[in-house]
């Protein structure tokens with residue numbers, strides 16, 4: 001336990017007990033109760049089999065956390081510093097209540113001086129059952145506030161300021177976790193403490209930047225605090241007179257030759273180290289100098305929706321982020337960094353921190369700053385209706401003020417968005433359909449509270465009312481109207497439309513659209529026994545949280561493919577199908593640039609092993625789709641896009657770079673034996689930051705029994721290949737590919753080189769092994785006689801001489817029983 005004369009870190013081992021059952025275990029804090037009970041073997045692994053059902057009792061009762069600590073000096077003022085306390089909690093020290101917490105998204109700093117004593121002290125946190133607390137709050141509402149049972153099988157989560165997906169979601173386990181996921185420390189208040197740091201950037205006409213840094217100092221009484229501001233080499237000391245309450249102190253740094261921060265793929269991620277110090281406290285922030293604008297100028301179909309960074313419009317390529325794990329104790333900065341790196345490795349430059357999870361930890365945004373991932377930051381409200389009573393709104397106001405101030409210095413955050421889908425939710429419940437006025441006014445009170453608090457805390461931040469939203473004070477259907485704002489386009493998945501249907505809309509910015517797949521076989525094996533490996537087994541159904549999801553996956557397969565021969569191939573094909581769905585959308589929408597300026601698919605990651613819309617498995621493996629994402633998000637990309645009547649095929653060339661690009665494109669035909677015949681070669685030029693048509697061909701040029709294929713190289717070194725089937729894959733009389741595989745362990749670096757050669761046509765060749773790691777490419781095509789050398793880099797190097805077993809899938813063998 002790190003102790004100094006002004007600081008006691010209370011993280012570490014606590015005792016967990018329940019006043020309602022005689023369970024007792026030790027719990028690592030920060031951590032969650034379920035993980036502690038599992039570690040103590042009091043509950044089975046909640047993620048395995050049908051254990052979700054077995055552990056339901058945990059959240060139905062209260063839990064108590066206790067520990068002791070020693071103090072030999074209690075002079076002066078002491079406060080408890082707590083954040084990520086989940087959620088309705090009573091904290092007492094030596095029997096005296098010091099805090100009643102009710103918001104997992106607030107930081108609490110109660111004065112505890114009077115509760116302390118010299119010698120041994122005891123701190124106790126009573127975590128009240130969220131299920132009971134939610135029900136009690138619902139009963140007190142002046143009118144019923146509906147929540148979405150389709151997402152949340154555990155009721156009344158909308159009453160509580162904690163991650164909404166804790167109550168279940170259409171991809172999450174429903175176990176209502178509880179615990180403490182952040183800091184818990186006792187600190188002595190010496191003269192003053194730094195409460196917040198805010199920065200404002202002024203980018204001057206002459207190219208210089210003024211960075212105004214404001215530190216808010218909190219004090220209990222008058223005094224003089226020695227404050228240092230340091231930016232790079234420049235360090236200034238200010239002796240500041242503080243008074244009781246908060247005293248803001250500002251220093252302006254003038255930066256003569258600023259290095260700008262850019263999103264990944266558009267330039268460097270230059271970061272300046274800023275520190276603000278008091279003798280007893282040092283706060284460090286990494287500052288990226290950049291300007292952000294959201295362009296929403298009116299135009300013919302409605303209005304634009306484009307992010308401009310440092311004066312340049314940037315097409316946003318990305319995915320939605322949900323919490324890294326359903327249980328906090330199973331997450332770690334390393335695991336999260338791996339997921340975010342996978343986003344960047346797949347050519348993303350933006351993630352959306354979706355409103356049903358957490359405001360993530362500081363280190364999460366530090367990673368985004370470093371990696372160049374722009375963050376669309378939702379406030380944490382999703383898919384429910386919410387109270388608008390004054391106590392609720394006051395709580396929200398404090399939360400928004402705190403979170404905005406905590407996060408606003410991060411260059412990665414480019415947008416603050418009020419919520420996820422709260423406007424649409426007004427149409428989902430009988431109560432709000434019957435009395436839309438009441439619920440819309442209630443919504444507006446909440447939304448307005450968030451907006452005002454956000455703008456006060458970060459006057460330069462960009463506010464967007466909701467996702468999706470057609471515009472400011474526009475409560476229209478942003479699911480189907482594509483003229484303005486951001487769109488959530490779910491007709492293909494939730495309304496069972498064909499993949500072509502993505503080409504019937506022209507979004508300005510699509511911030512959600514998705515298609516499900518099964519999680520990869522090695523991950524399935526972590527929760528299912530061999531007997532459960534059947535798409536309709538109870539275990540598979542429990543690990544599918546979207547009603548009808550398994551049917552949708554299988555039903556879509558019937559439409560496009562011949563049915564796979566066994567369960568592993570069903571899993572494989574579900575991932576190829578998912579990739580093709582999202583590829584259809586992204587390729588078309590990117591080709592509409594600058595009409596469309598962003599595609600953020602649903603969803604990057606998983607919180608536990610489950611069938612879902614994610615492109616990364618729980619644990620971080622790349623599903624087949626993620627390899628496709630890397631290709632269709634490449635800054636310079638070519639796509640074959642059929643016309644509405646399928647009579648023409650247009651090769652669109654997208655250029656997200658700031659330079660002219662010329663591309664050599666070779667288009668060929670491939671027959672079912674894999675024989676390639678050249679059809680056309682063209683050179684096309686695309687101006688900076690644009691999309692154009694490189695070539696259009698008549699569909700009649702592709703004879704029956706042939707695929708259209710192409711490869712290209714671009715003047716900036718990028719390149720790629722692809723194929724296009726005019727019709728469905730199931731109509732193709734594919735012949736066995738005759739794959740030959742050679743693998744070699746590479747001396748020294750722990751990687752494996754795999755060379756795959758095909759005698760015939762092989763589509764979507766996918767390599768898989770039980771060992772975690774990344775392939776240099778996967779889900780690729782081979783024509784007859786072609787080879788590919790793939791490098792497999794295991795996450796942890798395996799023992800020399802013990803090559804793992806690799807499995808190979810391809811479309812033909814997946815569908816044929818021979």
Ligand code: BMA
Nearest residue numbers: 170171383420421488512602
């Ligand atoms: C969107 C999201 C989530 C959900 C997803 C899939 O609307 O905002 O609520 O998980 O759809 O249904």
